[in-house]
Amino acid sequence: MTGQPPSPSKPPKIRIRGLYKSFGSKHVLSGVDLDVAEGTSFVIIGGSGSGKSVLLRCILGLITPDAGTIEIDGKDVLTASWREREAIIGEIGMLFQNGALFDSLTVWENVAFGLLAPEARRHSAAHPRLTRAQAKVRAGEILNQVGLDASVGDLSPSELSGGMQKRVGLARAIADKPAILFFDEPTTGLDPIMGAVIDGLIVDCVKQMGSTAIAITHDMASAQRIGDEAAMLYKGKLVWQGPASSLMHSGNPLVDQFTHGRREGPITMELRR
Amino acid sequence: MNAVADFIAAIGRAALALIRSAGAIALFALEGLSHAVRPPFYWRVFGTALLDTGFLSLPVVALTALFSGGVIALQSYTGFAQYHAQSAIASIVVLSVTRELGPVLAGLMVAGRVGAAMAAEIGTMRVTDQIDALTTLRTSPMKYLVTPRLLAGIIALPLLVVVADILGVAGGFTVATAKLAFSPTAYITATMNAVKTSDVTVGLVKAAVFGFLIALMGCYHGYTSRGGAEGVGSATTSAVVSASILVLAFDYLLTDLFFAQ
Numbered sequence: 001m002t003g004q005p006p007s008p009s010k011p012p013k014i015r016i017r018g019l020y021k022s023f024g025s026k027h028v029l030s031g032v033d034l035d036v037a038e039g040t041s042f043v044i045i046g047g048s049g050s051g052k053s054v055l056l057r058c059i060l061g062l063i064t065p066d067a068g069t070i071e072i073d074g075k076d077v078l079t080a081s082w083r084e085r086e087a088i089i090g091e092i093g094m095l096f097q098n099g100a101l102f103d104s105l106t107v108w109e110n111v112a113f114g115l116l117a118p119e120a121r122r123h124s125a126a127h128p129r130l131t132r133a134q135a136k137v138r139a140g141e142i143l144n145q146v147g148l149d150a151s152v153g154d155l156s157p158s159e160l161s162g163g164m165q166k167r168v169g170l171a172r173a174i175a176d177k178p179a180i181l182f183f184d185e186p187t188t189g190l191d192p193i194m195g196a197v198i199d200g201l202i203v204d205c206v207k208q209m210g211s212t213a214i215a216i217t218h219d220m221a222s223a224q225r226i227g228d229e230a231a232m233l234y235k236g237k238l239v240w241q242g243p244a245s246s247l248m249h250s251g252n253p254l255v256d257q258f259t260h261g262r263r264e265g266p267i268t269m270e271l272r273r
Numbered sequence: 274m275n276a277v278a279d280f281i282a283a284i285g286r287a288a289l290a291l292i293r294s295a296g297a298i299a300l301f302a303l304e305g306l307s308h309a310v311r312p313p314f315y316w317r318v319f320g321t322a323l324l325d326t327g328f329l330s331l332p333v334v335a336l337t338a339l340f341s342g343g344v345i346a347l348q349s350y351t352g353f354a355q356y357h358a359q360s361a362i363a364s365i366v367v368l369s370v371t372r373e374l375g376p377v378l379a380g381l382m383v384a385g386r387v388g389a390a391m392a393a394e395i396g397t398m399r400v401t402d403q404i405d406a407l408t409t410l411r412t413s414p415m416k417y418l419v420t421p422r423l424l425a426g427i428i429a430l431p432l433l434v435v436v437a438d439i440l441g442v443a444g445g446f447t448v449a450t451a452k453l454a455f456s457p458t459a460y461i462t463a464t465m466n467a468v469k470t471s472d473v474t475v476g477l478v479k480a481a482v483f484g485f486l487i488a489l490m491g492c493y494h495g496y497t498s499r500g501g502a503e504g505v506g507s508a509t510t511s512a513v514v515s516a517s518i519l520v521l522a523f524d525y526l527l528t529d530l531f532f533a534q
Contacts (some may be wrong), residue, residue, distance in 0.1 A: 037358035060405075060408070060409060062405050062408060062409075086411060089408070089409065089411055092409060093409070094409040095404070096402045096405070096406060097402070098401060098402065099402060100402035100403050100405065100406040101403075102398075102403055102405075103397070103398075103403070104321075104394070113410050113412070114410040114411065117410060117411065117412045118312075118315075144380075172410075185479070215515070229482050272407070
């Protein structure tokens with residue numbers, strides 16, 4: 001995927017410095033530094049338990065890090081006031097690993113949740129308040145955008161297949177046209193064809209909206225399809241960063257072992273633990 | 274000596290854990306209630322919670338009250354007949370039902386039915402990232418999930434207890450007139466003479482407190498559940514057990530407060 005080339009004078013959309021997070025004696029993040037330029041699609045790879053999800057949740061404010069700074073558009077999320085933080089989170093859409101669709105709501109209500117939630121919107125000319133009828137129509141349009149028929153909107157999430165649930169999750173994430181999109185393992189649990197379909201939808205959505213995206217995955221095909229830039233998280237640190245197209249021949253022994261799925265290599269001891 | 278020290282340390286740890294939990298629950302309750310006076314309010318969620326807690330609990334509460342009233346009449350007759358004090362049965366039934374059995378039985382039934390359901394629903398939302406998803410959609414999970422349920426508990430339980438009071442007395446009346454040969458007019462007159470407005474209102478106050486406690490335990494244990502299906506199961510059990518114990522404990526405290534001379 002091709003994003004807009006970052007301007008050298010422009011500050012990064014997301015800047016992370018010295019991020020630490022431990023759970024008891026387990027150090028999950030040990031000083032993560034990361035810059036994501038505006039309009040870039042950034043992929044973070046790493047093994048299970050390497051801290052990818054924790055990193056994403058720290059940026060979203062779902063987990064409070066022990067130390068470090070997270071800046072979005074130059075504003076430190078961690079020291080921001082409640083109002084500022086709400087505004088920052090308002091610019092972020094998230095596709096969760098398992099979809100995280102609300103069971104008690106229909107599909108269209110899930111997709112339109114952010115459009116209808118009274119405290120979610122600062123209603124303006126660009127984002128007018130919608131009635132439920134208008135929101136249902138809008139949800140149908142967004143469902144079409146992710147390749148689903150609007151009639152799916154009346155179903156319950158439990159009536160959908162895994163791939164359809166991911167698409168609905170994607171529809172919900174993009175409904176409010178966020179400036180930043182996060183994808184947590186977008187293809188996990190899907191067959192390769194459906195994985196490619198979801199990746200294609202993600203690329204299309206990010207391109208159309210011009211959003212900055214961060215995806216975490218351990219699916220190498222997905223990482224290369226989605227990403228402009230990539231980085232590998234290992235033992236709580238970013239051990240490599242470069243173009244996503246060079247993931248399979250990075251020259252970094254940790255990345256090479258991971259991307260080629262080799263048993264032998266520097267990560268062996270970790271696997272035997 | 275070491276064993277004694279270990280024993281004391283274990284008691285201390287348990288006491289600290291209890292205090293920590295009580296503090297966490299109190300803060301959770303305060304935050305949940307504070308959202309009731311800070312807009313926006315989720316009327317649709319509140320309506321659903323009110324329906325679940327109140328209307329859908331009606332059959333189980335109604336049947337429990339009806340049979341309990343009948344049993345009190347029967348048991349009282351068996352005991353009081355020895356002392357020729359059968360005339361007190363109507364008073365015993367109405368006072369037992371309005372002051373104690375109505376609110377307590379309704380509370381225990383709702384704790385089993387609604388407290389468990391709340392803990393399971395919110396717990397499942399927690400372990401499947403639905404609560405985190407609410408946050409990413411700029412919706413406060415406390416405001417959306419907890420506050421409407423707490424208010425529904427406070428409002429629905431007194432309404433259920435009104436029904437329980439009426440059916441409990443009706444159960445006693447039915448047994449007394451159909452099985453124990455009481456005069457219907459005399460039974461109703463004795464009932465009306467025995468019951469005071471304060472008996473009913475105190476019962477309703479108890480019900481509101483129980484409703485709040487049941488919803489609080491359901492929401493708190495669900496909201497703080499961890500660890501997949503097992504965690505949700507534990508949260509559900511904890512919600513029902515803690516709500517049932519709190520209903521009985523607060524029943525004693527409120528009885529002592531309102532009726533102790």
